[in-house]
Amino acid sequence: xxxxxxxxxxxxxxxxxxxxxxxxxxxxxxxxxxxxxxxxxxxxxxxxxxxxxxxxxxxxxxxxxxxxxxxxxxxxxxxxxxxxxxxxxxxxxxxxxxxxxxxxxxxxx
Amino acid sequence: xxxxxxxxxxxxxxxxxxxxxxxxxxxxxxxxxxxxxxxxxxxxxxxxxxxxxxxxxxxxxxxxxxxxxxxxxxxxxxxxxxxxxxxxxxxxxxxxxxxxxxxxxxxxxxxxxxxxxxxxxxxxxxxxxxxxxxxxxxxxxxxxxxxxxxxxxxxxxxxxxxxxxxxxxxxxxxxxxxxxxxxxxxxxxxxxxxxxxxxxxxxxxxxxxxxxxxxxxxxxx
Numbered sequence: 001x002x003x004x005x006x007x008x009x010x011x012x013x014x015x016x017x018x019x020x021x022x023x024x025x026x027x028x029x030x031x032x033x034x035x036x037x038x039x040x041x042x043x044x045x046x047x048x049x050x051x052x053x054x055x056x057x058x059x060x061x062x063x064x065x066x067x068x069x070x071x072x073x074x075x076x077x078x079x080x081x082x083x084x085x086x087x088x089x090x091x092x093x094x095x096x097x098x099x100x101x102x103x104x105x106x107x108x109x
Numbered sequence: 110x111x112x113x114x115x116x117x118x119x120x121x122x123x124x125x126x127x128x129x130x131x132x133x134x135x136x137x138x139x140x141x142x143x144x145x146x147x148x149x150x151x152x153x154x155x156x157x158x159x160x161x162x163x164x165x166x167x168x169x170x171x172x173x174x175x176x177x178x179x180x181x182x183x184x185x186x187x188x189x190x191x192x193x194x195x196x197x198x199x200x201x202x203x204x205x206x207x208x209x210x211x212x213x214x215x216x217x218x219x220x221x222x223x224x225x226x227x228x229x230x231x232x233x234x235x236x237x238x239x240x241x242x243x244x245x246x247x248x249x250x251x252x253x254x255x256x257x258x259x260x261x262x263x264x265x266x267x268x269x270x271x272x273x274x275x276x277x278x279x280x281x282x283x284x285x286x287x288x289x290x291x292x293x294x295x296x297x298x299x300x301x302x303x304x305x306x307x308x309x310x311x312x313x314x315x316x317x318x319x320x321x322x323x324x325x326x327x328x329x330x
Contacts (some may be wrong), residue, residue, distance in 0.1 A: 084277025
């Protein structure tokens with residue numbers, strides 16, 4: 001990482017303030033007014049849209065291999081999603097991903 | 110004290126954040142700064158990943174706050190229950206708004222409508238009393254231990270695995286799956302854009318897709 005300490009702290013503080021304002025928005029400032037249904041409908045999908053958008057390029061073009069796709073990592077990612085989807089359990093999904101990563105990494109050398 | 114079962118999930122997640130942040134080059138103080146001031150796992154992981162990618166500050170903030178937009182929805186949903194509480198109570202609840210506390214509190218409030226506003230505040234803060242210190246402590250432990258883990262353990266991959274593990278259980282409906290699918294396709298197609306920009310575009314289009322699919326499914330019904 002080449003970011004300076006000042007940059008990192010700027011991000012920490014602004015992200016902290018921004019996140020607090022999102023959490024405090026209705027409770028503290030807007031009061032008991034309802035959000036319009038279209039806004040709620042969009043807000044519902046923020047995690048399932050933003051998080052895969054961040055993860056997908058990391059799975060297909062990992063920095064650690066110089067950006068080359070690698071079967072081990074793709075298999076591990078698929079195992080994580082499959083176990084997470086079926087069991088609805090975050091920790092089991094992480095375990096499945098790591099076991100696949102290390103297991104197939106070992107088998108494929 | 111309903112928060113205690115969640116410690117099993119929160120503690121390893123906190124340790125993982127400490128490890129990943131340290132591996133990415135963050136100091137102990139910076140890692141703790143994230144966990145104490147932001148208190149939002151997925152957004153913290155996002156910010157660290159984009160720092161590694163050397164994305165510009167505005168893009169890091171936009172993507173991380175994008176991940177946290179759901180907190181505004183939580184805030185709106187909690188307001189009918191906690192909107193009348195004292196200011197310092199509402200500030201404490203806001204600071205401690207995390208997925209697990211929100212979900213558990215809403216279920217309890219709906220199940221027990223006779224709870225007074227004071228009971229509801231006590232329930233919420235009581236839920237977080239064991240969780241918040243574990244979040245801070247776990248991050249610290251991970252940051253200290255992370256420096257001792259050799260790089261051949263492919264820990265760089267802990268982060269995408271964590272993200273996928275968080276999202277997979279949330280794929281509850283066709284609309285959720287459509288949102289994630291569009292986000293993935295756009296993120297891969299937009300990989301040539303400056304880092305951060307592709308994620309914002311993919312996230313926004315995924316979000317709009319989810320909302321649109323939901324709207325159509327409702328009209329059909």
